[in-house]
Amino acid sequence: MADHYDTDIATTTLHSFSAARERVIIAAMVVFGLIVRLPGIANHGLFYDDAWPAMVAHVGWRSAVAMSPTDPGFAIVERVWLHVTPAGSWVRFFLPLTAGVFAIFVAWWLGRTYGFGPRARIGLVALIAMSPEAIECSVRLKEYSTDLVLAMVILILVERVRRFERPGETALLAAAGSASCLVSLLLAPIVLGGWTALLVRSRGSSSRTRPLAAGALVTSFILLAEGWWSLRHTPTGLSQQWVSGKHLVDLVHHANWAPSTILLVIGGTVHGFFGLPMPAPHPFPTVLAAGSMRWIAVEALVALIVVGWCSTPALRELRGREGAPELIAPLAGILTTAAACCCGFIPLGTGRTELVLLPGIGLLLVHGLRRLRVAARMADRTAAICAI
Amino acid sequence: MLVFASAAWVHRAWYPAQDVRAVITSLHLHGDRAVAVAVARANTFTYVDEGIGPSVIHVSNHDPRGARQGVWVDLTGPRTLSEHLATKTGVVSPPLTSLPASVTTLWVIGTTTEVASPSDYHCAPGACTVALSSPLNEAVLLAGWKPTGQIRTAPGVYAMAYGRRSPARGVPKE
Numbered sequence: 274m275a276d277h278y279d280t281d282i283a284t285t286t287l288h289s290f291s292a293a294r295e296r297v298i299i300a301a302m303v304v305f306g307l308i309v310r311l312p313g314i315a316n317h318g319l320f321y322d323d324a325w326p327a328m329v330a331h332v333g334w335r336s337a338v339a340m341s342p343t344d345p346g347f348a349i350v351e352r353v354w355l356h357v358t359p360a361g362s363w364v365r366f367f368l369p370l371t372a373g374v375f376a377i378f379v380a381w382w383l384g385r386t387y388g389f390g391p392r393a394r395i396g397l398v399a400l401i402a403m404s405p406e407a408i409e410c411s412v413r414l415k416e417y418s419t420d421l422v423l424a425m426v427i428l429i430l431v432e433r434v435r436r437f438e439r440p441g442e443t444a445l446l447a448a449a450g451s452a453s454c455l456v457s458l459l460l461a462p463i464v465l466g467g468w469t470a471l472l473v474r475s476r477g478s479s480s481r482t483r484p485l486a487a488g489a490l491v492t493s494f495i496l497l498a499e500g501w502w503s504l505r506h507t508p509t510g511l512s513q514q515w516v517s518g519k520h521l522v523d524l525v526h527h528a529n530w531a532p533s534t535i536l537l538v539i540g541g542t543v544h545g546f547f548g549l550p551m552p553a554p555h556p557f558p559t560v561l562a563a564g565s566m567r568w569i570a571v572e573a574l575v576a577l578i579v580v581g582w583c584s585t586p587a588l589r590e591l592r593g594r595e596g597a598p599e600l601i602a603p604l605a606g607i608l609t610t611a612a613a614c615c616c617g618f619i620p621l622g623t624g625r626t627e628l629v630l631l632p633g634i635g636l637l638l639v640h641g642l643r644r645l646r647v648a649a650r651m652a653d654r655t656a657a658i659c660a661i
Numbered sequence: 662m663l664v665f666a667s668a669a670w671v672h673r674a675w676y677p678a679q680d681v682r683a684v685i686t687s688l689h690l691h692g693d694r695a696v697a698v699a700v701a702r703a704n705t706f707t708y709v710d711e712g713i714g715p716s717v718i719h720v721s722n723h724d725p726r727g728a729r730q731g732v733w734v735d736l737t738g739p740r741t742l743s744e745h746l747a748t749k750t751g752v753v754s755p756p757l758t759s760l761p762a763s764v765t766t767l768w769v770i771g772t773t774t775e776v777a778s779p780s781d782y783h784c785a786p787g788a789c790t791v792a793l794s795s796p797l798n799e800a801v802l803l804a805g806w807k808p809t810g811q812i813r814t815a816p817g818v819y820a821m822a823y824g825r826r827s828p829a830r831g832v833p834k835e
Contacts (some may be wrong), residue, residue: 305666313674317816320677320776324706325730328718331709336720340732360711361682403665405672412674510728510746548668 290391298395299381306377306402310370313412314363323414330355342506346456347416365414372418373411377402379425383632384639386429387599393639400635401425406545406628416457417625423453424463424606424629428636431467431602435474440484447488451495458503459629461496462613466606466633468492473591473605474598515620522615531615533566538614540569541622543576546631580607580634583641600640603633677776681707683815688768697740697764699753701771701795704818705734705743708770714738740764744797752796757804767806767823771795776817792819 319327329337329352341348351368358365380401384394401407401421410417430446450464468489475481515521519530519537543549549572587604589596607630613619621627681704690696700708709716715737722731726745735754736743742753742760750756760767775789792812801823811822 305669309669309673311674313676315676315678317676317678317680318682318707318711320679320817321703321706321772324679324710325732327710328706328732328734332718332720336718339722340720340730342722342731366676399662399665403669405669408669408672408674412676506722506731508722508728508731510725511730514729547665548672 292391295391295395299398302395302398302402303374303377306408307374309403309408310373310411313409314366314370315412316361316363318361319365319414326351326415327355339506342503343459344416344457346452347419350456351414351416366412369413369415369418370411372422373407376407376411376418376421376425379422379429380632380635383425383429383636386432387636389639389643393643396639396642397635400546400638401631404546404631405548406624407631410625410628413625415625416459417628420457420459421628421631423456423460425632427453427460427463427467428603428606428632431471432599434471434485435598435602438481443484443488447491450492454492454496454499458499459619459626461500462609462619463606463629463633464492465496466604466609467602469609470602470605474601512617515623516617518620518623520620520623520626521617523617524615525617535615536566536569536573538622538627539573539576541624542627542630543572545622545624545627546634579641580637583637586640586644587637597640600637603636606630606633607637677817679704679707679772679776679817680815681770681818682711682713684770684813684818684820685713687813687815688820692739694740694763696766696768697742697760698768698770699742699757699797699801700736700744701769701797702733702744702746703772703776703793703795704770705736705745706732708736708743709734714741716743744795744800747796752800757800757806765825766809767801768820769798769801769823770818770820771798772818773814790814792821 318324326341326348329341329348332340334349334352337348337352338345354368355365358367377398380398381394384397389397407418407421410421427446427450430442430449434442434446446467450460450467453460454464468485471485472482472489475485512521512523516523516527516530516534519534520541522531522534524531550568584600584604586597587600590598590601610619610621610627610630614621619626621630681700685698688696688698690698705716708714709718717735717737718732719727719735720732721727724733725748726733728746733745734743735745740760742755742757744752745754746752757767772793772795773789774791774793777789777793798821805826806823807826809822809824813820
C-alpha cells in the first residue's frame with residue numbers, strides 16, 4: 274500500500290537538511306535534556322508522593338499489586354528496582370531518568386514513523402526534551418516517564434499498522450497495547466484511540482477491517498478486565514480527592530464544578546507541557562490566587578483554538594476529503610483521554626497524568642507548524658530564524 | 662526554540678527532598694525515655710522507606726486510614742507515634758494518651774510547604790520553609806501539649822517540640 278503522507282517538507286525546500294546535521298542537533302537535544310534533568314537527582318529521602326508508592330518494596334507481591342490498581346505492571350518492576358537499589362540514594366532515580374532520556378530518542382523515531390522531515394522531527398524531539406512536565410517526571414519514582422515512552426511506542430505501532438496493514442503489525446499492536454495498559458492504565462485511552470482510528474480508516478473494506486476488529490476486540494477485553502479489577506481496588510477517597518482538586522469531572526455529584534474543572538485541566542496541562550504560568554499565591558501552591566481563572570480561561574481558549582486548528586487535517590480526512598490520515602490516531606487518543614476525564618476516570622492537569630497526551634499533541638502541533646510554513650511559502654532561512 | 666529552551670532551563674528538574682532521617686538524627690534521642698516522637702502522615706512513608714525504625718505497613722482500600730492511597734503505616738518503635746487519616750479514634754496511632762507520664766517532650770515531625778503537592782511548584786532556594794500544619798499538630802494541642810518554641814529543620818521537614826501542660830492529666834503511669 275502506498276504511503277498516505279504529504280510530500281516531506283524537506284524535499285520541497287531548496288536546500289536539503291543533511292542527515293549529519295540532524296544527528297548533531299538531535300544529540301545536542303539529548304545532552305540538553307539530560308542536563309536539565311540531572312539537577313533533580315538527589316541523595317535525600319523520598320518525598321511523600323514518591324515514598325508511598327515505594328511501599329511496594331516493603332510488602333509482599335500480592336499487597337504490592339493490590340496497592341497499585343492503576344499501574345500493577347509498573348509496581349512489579351519498581352518493586353524489583355527498589356529492592357536492588359539502596360534507600361536514600363540517587364541510584365534509585367536511574368530508572369525514571371533513563372526512561373525520560375530514552376523518550377527523547379523515541380520522539381525522533383515517532384517523527385520518522387509519521388513521515389516528518391528532519392526539521393519537524395527536531396521540533397518533536399525538542400518538545401519531549403524540553404517540556405517541563407517531561408523533565409520533572411524524569412526524576413520522580415512514579416510511572417509517568419515510562420508512560421511517556423509507551424505512549425509514543427503505541428502511536429508508532431498504530432501508524433505502522435495503518436501504513437503496512439500486515440497481520441504481524443496488528444498482532445504486535447494488540448500485544449503491546451494490552452501489555453502497556455497492564456503497566457499503566459493511563460495508556461488505555463491512547464490504545465483505544467489508536468484502534469478506533471484504525472477501524473474508522475478501514476471502514477468499507479471488510480478484508481482490512483476483520484484483523485483490526487479482532488485486535489481491537491482482544492485489547493478491549495483485556496482492558497475491560499483490568500479496568501474492572503482496577504475500579505474494585507481503587508480507594509474510594511482517591512477520586513473524591515481529584516474531584517475536589519478540580520482535576521476530575523464528576524457530572525453526577527458536582528456537575529456545577531465541571532466548567533471550572535475543565536478550565537483548570539487545560540490550564541494545568543498547558544502549564545505542565547510548555548511552562549506557561551499558572552497563577553498561584555506564594556507559598557502554598559494548591560490554592561489559586563483571585564483572578565487566576567480569567568487568565569487560565571484565556572490560556573485554555575488559545576490552547577483549544579491551536580489544537581483545534583492543528584486537528585483540521587485529521588477532521589478533513591474523517592469527512593472523506595484529503596487530509597492527514599496519520600493524525601487521526603493521535604487526535605482520537607487525545608479525545609478519548611478527555612472523555613475519560615469528563616466521565617470521572619482519569620484526572621488531568623495534575624502535572625503528571627496528562628503526560629501520555631504530550632506525544633499526540635506534539636504530532637498535531639508540529640504538523641500544524643509544517644502547514645503554516647508551507648502556507649506562508651517560507652524560505653529555509655526564514656523558517657530557521659522563526660524556529661530559533 | 663530559544664524561548665522553549667529557556668523555559669526548560671527555568672523549569673529544570675529538582676527534587677522536593679524530605680530528609681526525615683536528618684531531622685530525627687538532629688534530635689539526639691539516644692533512647693531518652695522522657696522524649697517521644699510523633700511523625701506526620703506525609704513523613705511516615707519516608708520513615709519506613711529509609712528504615713529509620715520498626716514499622717507495620719497496612720494495605721486496604723476500604724479502611725479510612727488508607728482512604729487515598731490504600732496504604733498506611735504504623736510506627737512500632739518505643740515512644741514513636743504515627744499520624745494517619747482520621748477515624749473515630751482520632752488521627753494518631755497509638756493514641757497520644759498512651760504516652761506514659763514520664764514522657765515530657767514530644768517532637769512532632771512535619772513537612773514544610775516545599776514538599777506540598779503539586780510537586781511541580783518549584784520554590785526558590787530558602788523559600789517555602791513554612792511549616793505545614795496537619796491534623797496531628799491540632800491533636801497534640803488538644804491532648805494537652807504546648808509548643809516549647811524549639812524547632813529543628815532539614816530539607817522539606819521540621820521537628821517541633823511540645824511539652825506537657827502541667828499538671829499532666831489522664832496519662833497512664835509507667
